[in-house]
Structure formats: C-alpha cells, structure tokens
Amino acid sequence: GENVEQHPSTLSVQEGDSAVIKCTYSDSASNYFPWYKQELGKGPQLIIDIRSNVGEKKDQRIAVTLNKTAKHFSLHITETQPEDSAVYFCAAYSARAGTYKYIFGTGTRLKVLA
Amino acid sequence: SAVISQKPSRDICQRGTSLTIQCQVDSQVTMMFWYRQQPGQSLTLIATANQGSEATYESGFVIDKFPISRPNLTFSTLTVSNMSPEDSSIYLCSTRQGVDEQYFGPGTRLTVT
Numbered sequence: 001g002e003n004v005e006q007h008p009s010t011l012s013v014q015e016g017d018s019a020v021i022k023c024t025y026s027d028s029a030s031n032y033f034p035w036y037k038q039e040l041g042k043g044p045q046l047i048i049d050i051r052s053n054v055g056e057k058k059d060q061r062i063a064v065t066l067n068k069t070a071k072h073f074s075l076h077i078t079e080t081q082p083e084d085s086a087v088y089f090c091a092a093y094s095a096r097a098g099t100y101k102y103i104f105g106t107g108t109r110l111k112v113l114a
Numbered sequence: 115s116a117v118i119s120q121k122p123s124r125d126i127c128q129r130g131t132s133l134t135i136q137c138q139v140d141s142q143v144t145m146m147f148w149y150r151q152q153p154g155q156s157l158t159l160i161a162t163a164n165q166g167s168e169a170t171y172e173s174g175f176v177i178d179k180f181p182i183s184r185p186n187l188t189f190s191t192l193t194v195s196n197m198s199p200e201d202s203s204i205y206l207c208s209t210r211q212g213v214d215e216q217y218f219g220p221g222t223r224l225t226v227t
Contacts, residue, residue, distance in 0.1 A: 034215070043221045044218045045218070046216070046217060
C-alpha cells in the first residue's frame with residue numbers, strides 16, 4: 001500500500017545551524033504535502049504545506065521543497081532555535097475515487113542544542 | 115484555522131472499563147477524524163466521522179471497540195471500550211478546512227493500568 005518514508009528519525013543540531021528533514025512518498029496521486037510540528041504534550045500543529053503545482057514554499061525560517069518526479073519533499077529550517085525542538089511529521093494527501101487519504105511519515109525528533 | 119478542544123486532556127483508567135473522549139470545534143465542519151498515536155509513534159487513523167452518517171472505520175479498528183458519535187457539525191465523541199494496557203495512547207481529534215488542510219486537537223493521553 002501507499003506509504004511515506006521519513007528520514008532521519010532523530011536529528012541534533014547546534015543552535016543557529018540548519019536542519020533538513022526528508023520524506024519520500026509512493027502514491028503518485030498525492031497532491032498536497034503538509035508538515036506538522038508536535039511539541040511534548042501537545043497535538044500536531046500544521047507549520048507549512050506545499051501543493052503539487054509548486055516546487056518550493058518559504059515562510060520565514062522554514063521552507064519546503066517538492067520534487068514530484070522523484071516523489072521527494074523536504075523541510076528546511078534555518079537559523080534553528082531551541083524552541084524548534086520537537087517531533088516533525090510529514091504527510092502526503094491524495095484524493096482518488098472519492099476517498100481522501102492522509103499518509104503520515106514516521107516522525108523526526110529534532111533537538112536544537114543551545 | 116478551526117480551534118479544536120478535547121476532554122479529558124489525560125486520564126488513567128483500569129482495564130475493562132471504557133472512556134469517552136469529547137471533541138469540540140469552534141466552527142461547523144463536515145469531516146471530523148479520530149487518530150491514535152502510540153508512544154513514540156506516528157499517527158494512525160481510527161475512523162472518519164461525518165454528521166448524519168455512520169462513522170467509517172479503518173482496517174484494524176471496529177465499531178464495538180471504538181464507537182463514535184457525531185451529533186452535530188461541531189462535536190464528536192470517541193469511546194474506547196473494554197480497555198486493555200495496549201490501548202494506552204494519545205487519541206487525537208482532527209478536522210479539515212477547505213479541501214485538504216487538516217488541523218488537530220491537543221490530544222487525550224490515556225493510560226490503562
């Protein structure tokens with residue numbers, strides 16, 4: 001079945017450095033790719049998303065890129081801060097034949113070291 | 115985005131008992147979803163709850179174990195029945211805005227002893 005692979009599972013960076021998390025999806029019908037940040041004890045928060053008609057999207061220190069041919073999309077966080085420490089989930093969404101499926105990646109635990 | 119609240123935020127329950135989790139949205143939404151997140155794991159969809167129709171369950175989840183109600187466009191409940199320690203998880207309610215943007219509630223942290 002469809003799946004989304006996410007790497008790495010854990011990532012430690014020094015404050016101020018950049019962090020990159022990568023996802024690969026299998027369903028070619030996927031057309032929407034959100035990223036969620038989940039802090040300890042909280043629900044996932046939508047932080048950025050990208051649709052299949054766009055190759056890159058940026059919002060302040062975070063950006064997402066999409067390569068439809070390779071079925072890859074990535075989250076880039078620049079100038080990381082301790083408050084960026086959290087678990088990040090990617091997801092791929094597709095709508096086919098009246099069903100609407102979100103497939104989530106397995107998560108990346110990001111630690112920003114002060 | 116919609117504001118979603120859940121009650122309770124956490125609970126510790128004995129095996130064999132049942133717990134009902136409430137989800138309230140601050141605006142009317144067509145589709146509501148219930149997810150389970152086991153410790154350190156990703157999100158698994160339990161069921162989709164549309165107002166006025168029976169919930170649709172994903173493979174591996176059954177109505178007898180996870181009955182769902184959706185009495186109106188802003189509210190839903192999920193019951194975890196006859197609980198066992200394997201049911202210890204975070205249970206998340208979510209809604210979708212527009213075509214595909216999905217938002218989550220804060221979650222209910224359930225521990226079964």
